[in-house]
Amino acid sequence: MKHDENPAIPCDTLITASHVLTQNARREVIRDGAVAVSGGRIAAVGPREALAAYAPAETLSMGRALVMPGLVNVHTHAAMTLFRGLADDLPVADWLHNHIWPVEKMLTPEAVYLGSQLACAEMLAAGVTCFADLYFFSGQTARAADALGMRAVVGEGVLDFPTPSAQNPAEALALSLDLFHRLRGHPRLSAMVVAHSPYAASDATLAACAALAREHDAVFTLHAAEGVTENADSLEKTGRRVIPHLYSLGVLGPNCLLAHCVHVDDGDLELLAATGTRVAHCPRSNAKLASGTAPIPAMRQRSIAVGLGTDGAASNNTLNLFAEMGCASLTLKLVRGDPTAFPARDALDAATLGGAACLGMPDIGAIVPGHHADLAVLSLTRPNMVPFFDAPSQLVYAATGAEVVLTMVAGRVVYRDGRFPGLDVSTLGREVQDMAERLAAHRP
Ligand SMILES: [Zn+2]
Structure with missing residues (x-):
């Protein structure tokens, strides 16, 4: 690739995965797909090779996984x-x-x-x-x-x-x-x-x-x-x-x-x-x-x-x-x-x-260019997700939500593999338990 003829397109994040469920007008599911994210929004979505020109600051290679709208x-x-x-x-x-x-x-x-x-x-x-x-x-x-x-x-x-x-x-x-x-x-x-x-x-x-x-x-x-x-x-x-x-x-x-x-x-x-x-x-x-x-x-x-x-x-x-x-x-x-x-x-x-x-929010709910980069990534290697034929069927009848390995809102990873940036979930759990018990004590 000649550098001057095909300048790299900078973006914040490039997510690659075996499947991308777009929820676009044609309800396309892209095999071996990629999503480019820039400034908190979807810059591009398509087959991985079609997004090869993107030069991301960070790449999230999700492997056998499904990227879907949040x-x-x-x-x-x-x-x-x-x-x-x-x-x-x-x-x-x-x-x-x-x-x-x-x-x-x-x-x-x-x-x-x-x-x-x-x-x-x-x-x-x-x-x-x-x-x-x-x-x-x-x-x-x-x-x-x-x-x-x-x-x-x-x-x-x-x-x-x-x-x-x-x-x-x-x-x-x-x-x-x-x-x-x-x-x-x-x-x-x-x-x-x-x-x-x-x-x-x-x-x-x-x-x-x-x-x-x-x-x-x-x-x-x-x-x-x-x-x-x-x-x-x-x-x-x-x-x-x-x-x-x-x-x-x-x-x-x-x-x-x-x-x-x-x-x-x-x-x-x-x-x-x-x-x-x-x-x-x-x-x-x-x-x-x-x-x-x-x-x-x-x-x-x-x-x-x-x-x-x-x-x-x-x-x-x-x-x-x-x-x-x-x-x-x-x-x-x-x-x-x-x-x-x-x-x-x-x-x-x-x-x-x-x-x-x-909610009158036309730029969420689908992975299409210009929309907010709000999305979830599900592992497709969990036993209940194999084999994989049809994305809606798998998500509605087989998935439980526990397959979610990564969640992104406005281009920022806000959940990954059980962790939330800036939140100690076990401390929060103890605080909620204490508070819930104090409130429950007020029942007649
Ligand atoms: Zn209600």
Whole structure:
């Protein structure tokens, strides 16, 4: 190669691997592939020989491995890792009144920071690079995501009754506003508006939240149509089902992300489709709390954007999107009696491109030039990953997340082989255990 005719193209990192799953428009999987990363973004992706001109500062030779876009968790309450396994297999009212709410009341900023750090570590170790979080003391969750190098959209829960962080909705809205100011211009973190749900927030509170989200061109997210009695309760209180009620308040729209949407009828779905409203599907949480199965195929027929969320670790009990993809697909097959109801390809799309669409982040969810360099690398030498025919099938039905050997966010390696730069995970584990035991002691 003549030096002057083919000058080397400098880049920060070149990753090579036996397979690169792009999730591009043609859903290409490149054999013997490479990804060039520069300035935190994907500079090029293709067969290794096609990227030979790149002169990287660092090369990550991953061998027999799959490089894939980082997964996007569109609905979680990160700090609820503190309540993982605290109480399970109970009627929902008993679970909430006697276990979750009493300990939640005692939450402190420090507790939320610890629980959120643990959540970030858990997600990164299983290939999640971006999450949307709604909880209390949300500034602490942003701080944890920043410390671990994750991408995140965080929001402060607004409710009509006192929360651990706010006495009333006005205080919670002020915290939300503060979050917008503090995160403005941050390269990886942004704020969103959160109302807990139509049953925990008045019409005036919901309208104020929707206005704040519009003002900041931000996502507005809330739980909707999750429980079996929500529509009956809404009909009694407002004369409308949950979704038409939200529509009447002007809440629905392309910036609105509704979590769950389990109990929705054709009329509800038409409203979601007509307004461009998006849906966070949380199949494991819905199964564990026996909420039901959201009609995802009917949503997809109407081109409603659907992403996957883990919900909090009290109702799941992991923040693992590989488990979520598998559950999403298997549950729909089982409930519909149709093995084609939600194929692996669609579950993978929901966890990547669907998540990006739900959060209004068009430059994540795929490995294509110009996108953020958010990706995960899975070993293909683990017994459960052999033989390897079809990437979506392997990721949805065979992978567990434990195959992830490296996770990168914005071009920086933030997890590799069990280690997180700058974090002593065993010390964090002890601190979380102590904090969780102190909180659990407040149960009646
Ligand atoms: Zn939730």
